[in-house]
Amino acid sequence: MIGVILYGAGLGMLGLLMRSNWSALEREVETLAGTLHDSLKPLLPAEAKPSPQLAAVLPGLCLVGSPCQPAPSLIPRHAVSITDPERFYLRLLDPSGGLIAHSPGSPRAKAERPGPAWTVVAGPGGERFLQYSIHLHRSHTPADPGANALEMDWGYLQIGRSLSGLDAERQRLWWATQTIVVLALVVAGLASWWLSGLAMRPLLAAYRQQEQFTGDAAHELRAPLANLLAVVEAHRTKPPADAVARDQMLAAVQGQGQRLSRLISDLLLLARLDGPEAGAAMQSCSLTQIACDLLEETSEAASIAEVQLRLQSGDDDLNVLGVESELYRLVSNLLLNAIQYTPSGGEVLLSLRREGNLGLLQVQDSGMGITPADQQRIFDRFFRSDPGRSRRQGGTGLGLSIVAAIIRRHRGEIIVASKPGSGSVFTVKLPMATTPAPPSGSTACPH
Known part of the structure; x- marks a missing residue:
């Protein structure tokens, strides 16, 4: 053409x-x-x-x-x-x-x-x-x-x-036209090859990412299913002799079922976050109140892990523009991730402050830290810095992927600063709301 x-x-x-x-x-x-x-x-x-x-x-x-x-x-x-x-x-x-x-x-x-x-x-x-x-x-x-x-x-x-001059000029213009068209076609062909390569790079990257995601999802789904089938097969061949063995079998089936349910829920949430922005409308949300509620909800997980959980807020009320349910999931995933990778006796600090027209939420832990190579991949789906530790605590490997998707949905930014052995700091920047959030009936947040 x-x-x-x-x-x-x-x-x-x-x-x-x-x-x-x-x-x-x-x-x-x-x-x-x-x-x-x-x-x-x-x-x-x-x-x-x-x-x-x-x-x-x-x-x-x-x-x-x-x-x-x-x-x-x-x-x-x-x-x-x-x-x-x-x-x-x-x-x-x-x-x-x-x-x-x-x-x-x-x-x-x-x-x-x-x-x-x-x-x-x-x-x-x-x-x-x-x-x-x-x-x-x-x-x-x-x-x-x-x-x-x-x-x-x-x-x-x-x-x-x-007409000799005109005929000679016609010949010169004819050959000049042929030469220019051929050269233009060569240049256009080379440019098209180069531009198509540039255009294909994100498509190839997305294709490889989709292949990796499909393989990882199949692996993650196969593990609990295999455990479920193994437990059911074992108890079918040899029924439990007493109620204790039966309860153990049911507990194992329930645990693997809950793991499958969490994994499927996370996958559905990611699919919704990656789709067109047709979900709930953005509104003013109190990031301070969300942090207070989640501090209370995750205190039990922090107590079990023997990790101290504290909140440091420089603003009484920090209102950002977003979807409240997604912001809850964002803060929850960051807190649970910090608790999960912080050893016993460590500390997780949640701090809030305002910086210009942005609201800053920072989660700092005293855990094992993240290597520079892993920092480039921690937001990939199913990636785990410590796979064994994450699976033992019931993680799906999608927590930080969901965090990144929510931040993209809210047109925000997340920055990771970490050194191995010195803990990690996750800083989230979200646009501030121009109107205050609706009042909540929750109690004051302890600092």
Whole structure:
């Protein structure tokens, strides 16, 4: 398609240029013909036939029936302003179309009346000429002294303009057009190859990510299903002898079922977050109140892990624009992730503050830290810095992926700062709301 468009544009431009040059030639010939006609009217002899009087009027022209003699000097040759045999020729015809006089080397014509005003004729050697024919008039003064001069038909004047220059220009433009089109196609092909490669990179990355996600999801789903089937198969072949064994079997089935349920719920949430933004409308949400509620909800998990959980807030009420349920999940995942990777006796600090028109939420732990290589992948789905620890505590490997998706949905930003052995700091920046959040019936948050 690019080639067809370029070729059509090149041919169109070639046609326009040649039409412009052709019009310029026609104007040049018309101007010259009018000048010659006006110059010759008062000088023409009475009869349109080869005669010494005509030879005197038009020096340098060849009279029919007489030998063609060149003009003796430069001035007589330019008396009619047209003597360049390489570019022009001049012919005089009688009223019946018979040739009377002509320029040296001009093409011969049959005795007939000229047809259309503009014609293309072939000269000696096959050279083409653009020929213009007009009626030639002679000025005649009547015998009455007071009468005006009359214009009488005398014959025909034909001027030919060589088309060799125009034909050469057409050839040059033709080959220039072909060359430019070919070069443009080569450049367009290379550019298209490069641009298509750039366009395919995110698609290939998304495809590989989808393949990785599919493989990871299949693996994560297969593990609890395999455990479930193993427990059921074992108790089918050997039914439990007492209630304790039966309760253990049911507890194992329930645990694996809950793990599957959490995994499926997280996958559905990710699918919804990655889809079009057609969910709940954004509104003003109190990030301080959300942090207080989650501090209370996660205190039991922190107590079991023997981790101290504290809140440090520089603003009494920090209102951000968002969806409250998603912000709850965001803060909850960050807190549970920090508790999960903090050893016993450690501390998790949740701090809130305002920075310009952004609300900042920061979760800092004193855990094992994250290596620089893992920091590039912690938001990938099913990635775990410590797979064994995460699975033992029931993690699905999707917590931080959900955090990243929620932050993208809220047009925010998350920054990770961590060193192995020195803990990690997750800083979330969210746009502030212009209106306060609706009042809540929750109690004050302990600091």
